[in-house]
Amino acid sequence: MQSHAQTNKAVLDRYMSLPQGTRVQATYIWIDGTGEGLRSKTKTLEAKPGKMEDLPIWNYDGSSCHQAEGSNSDTYLHPVKMYPCPFRKGDNVLVLCEAYKYNKEPTKTNKRKDCLAVMEKAKEHKPWFGIEQEYTFLDQDGHPFGWPKNGFPGPQGPYYCAVGASRVYGRDIVEAHYRCCLYAGIKISGTNAEVMPAQWEFQVGPTEGIDMGDDLWVARYLMERVAEDFGVVVTLDPKPMVGDWNGAGAHCNFSTKAMREVGGMKHIEAAIEKLSKHHDSHIRAYDPNEGKDNERRLTGAHETSSILDFSSGVANRGASIRIPREVSAQGYGYLEDRRPSSNCDPYSVTMVIVKTTCLGGE
Amino acid sequence: MQNNAQTSKAVLDRYMSLPQGTRVQATYIWIDGTGQGLRSKTKTLEGKPGKLEDLPIWNYDGSSCHQAEGSNSDTYLHPVKMYPCPFRRGDNVLVLCEAYKYNKEPTKTNKRKDCLAVMEKAKEHKPWFGIEQEYTFLDQDGHPFGWPKNGFPGPQGPYYCAVGASRVYGRDIVEAHYRCCLYAGIKISGTNAEVMPAQWEFQVGPTEGIDMGDDLWVARYIMERVAEDFGVVVTLDPKPMVGDWNGAGAHCNFSTKAMREEGGMKHIEAAIEKLSKHHDRHIKAYDPNEGKDNERRLTGAHETSSILDFSSGVANRGASIRIPREVSAQGYGYLEDRRPSSNCDPYSVTMVIVKTT
Numbered sequence: 001m002q003s004h005a006q007t008n009k010a011v012l013d014r015y016m017s018l019p020q021g022t023r024v025q026a027t028y029i030w031i032d033g034t035g036e037g038l039r040s041k042t043k044t045l046e047a048k049p050g051k052m053e054d055l056p057i058w059n060y061d062g063s064s065c066h067q068a069e070g071s072n073s074d075t076y077l078h079p080v081k082m083y084p085c086p087f088r089k090g091d092n093v094l095v096l097c098e099a100y101k102y103n104k105e106p107t108k109t110n111k112r113k114d115c116l117a118v119m120e121k122a123k124e125h126k127p128w129f130g131i132e133q134e135y136t137f138l139d140q141d142g143h144p145f146g147w148p149k150n151g152f153p154g155p156q157g158p159y160y161c162a163v164g165a166s167r168v169y170g171r172d173i174v175e176a177h178y179r180c181c182l183y184a185g186i187k188i189s190g191t192n193a194e195v196m197p198a199q200w201e202f203q204v205g206p207t208e209g210i211d212m213g214d215d216l217w218v219a220r221y222l223m224e225r226v227a228e229d230f231g232v233v234v235t236l237d238p239k240p241m242v243g244d245w246n247g248a249g250a251h252c253n254f255s256t257k258a259m260r261e262v263g264g265m266k267h268i269e270a271a272i273e274k275l276s277k278h279h280d281s282h283i284r285a286y287d288p289n290e291g292k293d294n295e296r297r298l299t300g301a302h303e304t305s306s307i308l309d310f311s312s313g314v315a316n317r318g319a320s321i322r323i324p325r326e327v328s329a330q331g332y333g334y335l336e337d338r339r340p341s342s343n344c345d346p347y348s349v350t351m352v353i354v355k356t357t358c359l360g361g362e
Numbered sequence: 363m364q365n366n367a368q369t370s371k372a373v374l375d376r377y378m379s380l381p382q383g384t385r386v387q388a389t390y391i392w393i394d395g396t397g398q399g400l401r402s403k404t405k406t407l408e409g410k411p412g413k414l415e416d417l418p419i420w421n422y423d424g425s426s427c428h429q430a431e432g433s434n435s436d437t438y439l440h441p442v443k444m445y446p447c448p449f450r451r452g453d454n455v456l457v458l459c460e461a462y463k464y465n466k467e468p469t470k471t472n473k474r475k476d477c478l479a480v481m482e483k484a485k486e487h488k489p490w491f492g493i494e495q496e497y498t499f500l501d502q503d504g505h506p507f508g509w510p511k512n513g514f515p516g517p518q519g520p521y522y523c524a525v526g527a528s529r530v531y532g533r534d535i536v537e538a539h540y541r542c543c544l545y546a547g548i549k550i551s552g553t554n555a556e557v558m559p560a561q562w563e564f565q566v567g568p569t570e571g572i573d574m575g576d577d578l579w580v581a582r583y584i585m586e587r588v589a590e591d592f593g594v595v596v597t598l599d600p601k602p603m604v605g606d607w608n609g610a611g612a613h614c615n616f617s618t619k620a621m622r623e624e625g626g627m628k629h630i631e632a633a634i635e636k637l638s639k640h641h642d643r644h645i646k647a648y649d650p651n652e653g654k655d656n657e658r659r660l661t662g663a664h665e666t667s668s669i670l671d672f673s674s675g676v677a678n679r680g681a682s683i684r685i686p687r688e689v690s691a692q693g694y695g696y697l698e699d700r701r702p703s704s705n706c707d708p709y710s711v712t713m714v715i716v717k718t719t
Contacts, residue, residue, distance in 0.1 A: 009372045086380055160426035161401035163586040166502065166595045172369040175450070176377035178387065178404070183380040192403030195426050226377065230369045303425070315436040315464060317423065325436040325464055326421070 006231070016088075024048045025092040027085060028058055028077050029221050030099045033066030035109040035288035036236060036343045038221050048091040055079040055095055067099070067107050075107060076100040081214045086180035087225060094184065096218055109288075111347035112213060118351045119209035122358040126257040128334070129212035129350050130189065130205025134248035134342045135223065136240045137170040137198045138233040144198040144241065145169050145232050155244060159197045169198045170232060177202065177219075177226045184222065186215045195246040195303075205253065213347035236343040238287065239296035247297035247304065248342035254353050255334035264332030271357040272312050272321050272335060278356050279310040279320070285352040287341035294341045305338060368593070378450070386410050387454045389447060390420055390439050391583050392461045395428030397471040397650035398598060398705045400583050410453040417441040417457055429461070429469050437469060438462040443576050448542035449587060456546065458580055471650075473709035474575060480713045481571035488619040489716050490696070491574035492551065492567025496610035496704045497585065498602045499532040499560045500595040506560040506603065507531050507594050517606065521559045531560045532594060539564065539581075539588045546584065548577045557608040557665075567615065575709035598705040600649065601658035609659035609666065610704035614711050617696035618719070626694030633719040634674050634683050634697060640718050641672040641682070647714040649703035656703045667700060 024047060029040045041060065049055050062068030062075030077097040085092040099107040106113045119127070137145035146169025147153055162168050174191055181188035181202075189203045202223075204215050220236070227234040239247040258267040275282065287293035291307065298307035305311055305320040312321035312335075314328045320339050327333030340349045355361060386409065391402045403422065411417050424430030424437030439459040447454040461469040468475045481489070499507035508531025509515055524530050536553055543550035543564075551565045564585075566577050582598070589596040601609040620629040637644065649655040653669065660669035667673055667682040674683035674697075676690045682701050689695030702711045 009370060009376070013372075013376065086377070089380070157428065158399065161403045161422065163400055163402060163583060163590060164595060165590040165593050166500075168590065170369065171590065172371070172374045176374055179377050179380050179382060182382040182385055182387075182406070185383075188406060190403060190405040192422075229373050232369065303423075313433070315434050317425065317435050318433055324421075 020090065022047055024090075025085070025088055026055060026095050027088075027093070028079070028095045028097050029218065030060070030065075030077055030097045031109050031217065031345070033062075033107070033109055035111075035345055037065075038217070038224060039065055040221065049082065049093060052079055052082060055082065058097075062099075062101070062107070067109070068101070072102060074102055076102075080112065081218075083184040083186070083218055086183045086222065094218060094221070096214055109345070111345050111351070112210070115213060115347035115351040116210050118354050118359065122354045123209065124257075125354075125358045126208060127350070127354050127358065128206045128208055128255050128260070129346075129353075130203060130207070130253040130334075131212060131216055131340075131346055131349075132201055132203045132249070132251040132253070133216065133219070133236075134194055134199060134201045134250065136196070136235050136237070136248060137173065137200070137227065138235055138240070140231070140233065142233075144196075146198050153197050156195050156246065159193060159199075160195045161192050167197065168193045170200065170230075173223075173227050173230050173232060174200050174202070176230075177223050180222045180226060181219055184218070186219050186222070187211070188219065194248075196241065199246065199248060209350075210347075212350050213345075216346040238293050238341040238343060242296075244302075246302045249297065249304070249338060250340040250342050250344050250346070250349070252337045252340050252346075252349050252353065253334050254337060254350075254357075256358065259334060260332060262332055265328075268323065268327070268333070268335050272323075274356050274361065275321060275337070275353075276310045276312070278352075278361055282337075282339065282352055282356070283307060285348040286339050286344050288343060288345060293343060294339070297341060298339065382452065384409055386452075387447070387450055388417060388457050389449075389455070390441070390457045390459050391580065392422070392439055392459045393471050393579065393707070395424075395469070395471055397473075397707055399427075400579070400586060401427055402583065411444065411455060414441055414444055417444065420459075424461075424463070424469070429471075430463070434464060436464055438464075442474065443580075445546040445548070445580055448545045448584065456580060456583070458576055471707070473707050473713070474572070477575060477709035477713040478572050480716050484716045485571065486619075487716075488570060489712070490568045490570055490617050490622070491708075491712055491715075492565055492569070492615040492696075493574060493578055493702075493708055493711075494563055494565045494611070494613040494615070495578065495581070495598075496556055496561060496563045496612065498558070498597050498599070498610060499535065499562070499589065500597055500602070502593070502595065504595075506558075508560050515559050518557050518559075518608065521555060521561075522557045523554050529559065530555045532562070532592075535585075535589050535592050535594060536562050536564070538592075539585050542584045542588060543581055546580070548581050548584070549573070550581065556610075558603065561608065561610060571712075572709075574712050575707075578708040600655050600703040600705060604658075606664075608664045611659065611666070611700060612702045612704050612706050612708070612711070614699045614702050614708075614715065615696050616699060616712075616715055616719075621696060622694060624694055627690075630685065630689070630695070630697050634685075636718050637683060637699070637715075638672045638674070640714075644699075644701065644714055644718070645669060647710040648701050648706050650705060650707060655705060656701070659703060660701065669701075 300306035662668035
C-alpha cells in the first residue's frame with residue numbers, strides 16, 4: 001500500500017515540465033521539537049536568490065511541531081544555507097534554517113547556534129568530519145522493506161555490500177538519493193548496503209566545522225523526500241528490529257589539522273585520552289534522548305561497543321573509538337567515534353567532540 | 363514479491379537524469395569469503411579517473427563478508443581493472459578489486475594474485491580462454507522463474523534455444539545484460555537459452571590470460587545487478603533442481619598459440635594427455651568447495667561426464683574434454699573442458715589449466 005507512489009508520475013512529469021517564469025520556489029527546512037524530525041514548507045520568491053541575504057526570515061506554527069503553545073506559537077526561520085533543489089530543479093532552492101522562539105532565543109532543538117560558536121572558537125584546528133549515516137527502509141506497515149510479510153529473511157551474513165534480488169532491497173532509492181546529493185552539492189562520499197537487509201548507509205564528508213551538520217541534515221531531508229516519492233518509509237531508529245539484527249549508527253570520523261599531518265598519531269591518542277574522560281557527556285549528546293535511544297543499540301554485540309564503557313582500538317569494530325588500520329600504519333590521519341546513534345543531531349555530536357578534544361571539555 | 367522491481371523505475375529515471383557535476387561515482391567490486399559471492403560499494407571521486415592509478419586503495423569490513431574477525435576486520439581493496447558503469451553511465455565506473463588482509467596477504471578467496479603470476483610465466487604460449495557461463499533465474503520464493511508455483515513444467519526438450527512464452531522465461535534480463543556487457547567493454551561473445559527452462563548461458567571470450575577471470579567476474583556482477591533491477595534472483599548453483607533437469611556448468615574453452623596453428627592437433631592431444639593425469643587436482647579447483655558442489659552435477663547424465671573419471675572425445679558432450687568436430691576436421695583449434703561448475707572461480711580454473719598444460 002504505497003500511497004504516495006500510487007499517484008501517477010507520468011502525470012506529474014507533464015505538469016513539472018511547464019515553464020515557471022522568473023519566480024522561484026524556496027523550500028525552507030527546519031528541525032522540529034523532537035530533535036530528529038524534519039519539516040518544510042515552500043515560499044515563492046520574485047526572483048532567483050543571489051545570496052543568503054536575499055532570503056527573508058520567515059515563521060511557522062511552532063505549536064504544530066511540538067515547539068510552542070498555541071497561544072504564542074510563531075516560531076522564526078532564519079535561513080543559514082542554500083542548495084539547488086533536486087526536486088523542482090531550475091533555479092528553485094532548498095533553504096536550511098535555524099529556528100528561533102518569539103523571544104529571539106533558539107528553540108530547544110536548535111543545536112546549530114551553539115555548534116557554530118564552538119566551531120568558530122576552534123577554527124584554527126581545522127576540524128574535519130565524515131559521518132556514516134545508517135538507516136533502514138520500512139514498508140507502509142512498519143515491517144522492513146522487502147522482508148517477507150509476517151516473517152524474517154535468513155540470518156545476517158549475505159547482505160553487507162551485496163548484490164542480487166534476494167539480498168538487497170531498495171537500491172533504486174539509494175541511487176536516486178546519491179544523484180540528488182551530487183546535484184545539490186552535498187559532500188556525499190559514498191554508499192553501501194548494510195549488514196541487515198533493507199539497511200543502507202551513505203557517508204557525508206570530509207567537511208569542515210558547521211558544514212557537517214548542515215550537509216547531513218539536508219542529506220537526510222533529501223532521503224526522506226526521495227523515499228516518499230517511491231512510497232517507502234525511511235527510519236533513523238537505532239534499533240529498528242530486536243533480535244539478531246544489527247542496529248543503525250552514525251559513526252563520526254574526526255580529525256584536526258595536527259592529526260592529519262605526519263606524526264599526527266600523538267594528537268589522535270591525546271584526543272582519545274580526553275574522550276575517555278567524558279564518555280557520559282558524549283553519550284548524552286549522541287542521540288536526541290540523552291542516551292535512551294542508544295541503550296537499545298550499544299550492547300557490545302553486532303559490531304557495537306557497550307554503552308557502559310569507553311574503549312578504543314586499531315581496526316576494532318567492537319570499540320567506542322576505532323583507529324583505522326592504515327592510520328595506525330602511517331602514523332597520522334583520523335579517528336572514528338562509533339558511538340553516535342543513527343538519529344543523532346550532527347550539530348550536537350560535532351560540537352561535543354570539538355569541545356572535548358580542542359577546547360578543554362566542558 | 364519482487365521488491366526491488368516494485369520501486370518505480372519512472373521515479374528513478376527522473377532522479378538519474380539530474381546532472382551530477384564533475385564528481386564521479388566508482389563502484390568497487392570484490393569477491394567475498396564464500397569464493398562465489400560478489401560485494402560492492404560506491405565511492406565519490408573528485409574527477410574522472412584517467413588511469414587505474416587514479417583509483418585509491420580502499421577497505422571494507424571483512425568480518426561482514428566471512429573474511430575477518432570483528433576485532434581486526436579492515437580488509438583492503440586494490441583496484442585491478444576499470445570498466446564504464448552501465449547503471450550510472452556518464453563518467454561513472456565499475457572497479458574490479460583484489461582483496462588483501464591486514465597483513466598484506468591476499469584473502470583466502472583472492473585467487474587472482476596467483477593466477478596473474480601463472481599467466482605472466484606462461485605468456486609466450488598466449489593462452490586464450492572462452493567460458494560458457496550457465497545460470498538459472500529463480501523467483502523470490504526460490505522456485506525457478508516462470509515455473510508453475512508448487513509444480514513443474516513439461517520435461518526438457520522444447521526449451522534449448524527456444525522462442526515463445528511457454529518455453530523461455532526471463533529473456534528481458536538476458537537482453538539487458540548483453541547490452542550492459544557490450545557497453546562496458548566486456549568480451550561477451552553470445553547468449554542462448556539452455557536445456558532447462560529458466561536456465562540460460564552467456565559466453566565471454568576469447569580473452570587472453572588474466573582477462574578471462576576479470577571479464578567473467580564483472581559479467582557476473584552485471585548479471586546480478588540487472589536481475590536485481592528486474593526483481594529476479596540469479597543462481598550459479600550447479601544443480602538447482604534435482605531430478606531429470608540439467609545442471610549448470612562453466613565449460614572452459616582453451617587454446618595456446620601452438621594449438622591454434624596448422625598442425626596444432628598434436629599440441630591439443632598432448633594437453634589432454636597431461637590433463638588426464640591431474641583429474642583430481644582440477645576437480646578440486648573447479649568449484650569453490652573443492653568438488654563438493656560439482657558432485658551433484660557431474661553424474662555422467664544430462665550431458666556431463668562423471669566426476670569420478672577423466673574422459674575425452676570428439677564432439678562428445680558426455681566426456682570431460684570435448685574436441686569440437688571442426689577442430690578435429692581441420693587439425694588445429696582448441697579444446698573444451700566441460701568439468702568446471704557454474705559457480706567456479708575462473709581465476710582458479712584458468713590458472714590450473716595453464717599450470718597443467
